[in-house]
Amino acid sequence: MGNVKGNISSVESMGLVDGPGIRYVVFLQGCELRCLYCHNPETWERNKKKNLITPKKLIEQVKKYKNYFGEDGGITFSGGEPLLQPTFLLECLKLCKKENIHTALDTAGVGFGNYEEILDYTDLVILDIKAVKEKDYEKITGQKMMRFKEFLKICQKKRKPLWIRQVIVPGMNDNNENIKNLKNFIAKIKYVEKVELLPYKTVGTHKYNELGLKYRLEGISDMDEKRCKDLENILKE
Numbered sequence: 001m002g003n004v005k006g007n008i009s010s011v012e013s014m015g016l017v018d019g020p021g022i023r024y025v026v027f028l029q030g031c032e033l034r035c036l037y038c039h040n041p042e043t044w045e046r047n048k049k050k051n052l053i054t055p056k057k058l059i060e061q062v063k064k065y066k067n068y069f070g071e072d073g074g075i076t077f078s079g080g081e082p083l084l085q086p087t088f089l090l091e092c093l094k095l096c097k098k099e100n101i102h103t104a105l106d107t108a109g110v111g112f113g114n115y116e117e118i119l120d121y122t123d124l125v126i127l128d129i130k131a132v133k134e135k136d137y138e139k140i141t142g143q144k145m146m147r148f149k150e151f152l153k154i155c156q157k158k159r160k161p162l163w164i165r166q167v168i169v170p171g172m173n174d175n176n177e178n179i180k181n182l183k184n185f186i187a188k189i190k191y192v193e194k195v196e197l198l199p200y201k202t203v204g205t206h207k208y209n210e211l212g213l214k215y216r217l218e219g220i221s222d223m224d225e226k227r228c229k230d231l232e233n234i235l236k237e
Contacts, residue, residue, distance in 0.1 A: 006088035008051040009043045019104035021072030024062045030084040033141040036216050039204025043080035055091035074102025083111020093121035109151030119158045126163045132185040162192045168228050169200040197232040199223035
């Protein structure tokens, strides 16, 4: 395990929206979903080498920020999809536990397995629910829902605290029917600590041009933040 290296897209040393408190956020390279609204297409390609680093070296960098974490903060592994680098992720999580650093996993739940051991060293799962109906999930991500459901099932088995999120896109899922379906879906999930609806934003669309990719939601404006908050309130009722 000592030779394993992670492929990191980028890091954010003082993240405020990726879990509780101040977080050191590690964006891992690689994602098999092709979400219509993705604003990080540069993280898709798993074999595109970005910043290669060992778990030990990464956590040494993280430790420099421990004083800022306080009681609530810590490290969040995001992406891309962090579960696509399970060996590296697990080694990092183990080192964090040795250093008493709170660990969060920001994930769509679509990885390569070994979820049980990974979750043993994970304090919080921030779970991105793309859609709750198979056809909607496939339309948004280009993938079947099976792997997401498998990951969620293991989260439940391990009794992991969950923050649930969904991106709300105008004309796609900003309707009462979606909110009702999402509410019914969440009602069956245990250990949910927080639910958030995230307003779709067009920030990042320029990356598609730079990468020579077609942006499939061309012409759709940013989600109205007040409307999104209203839907979130309906969801929480």
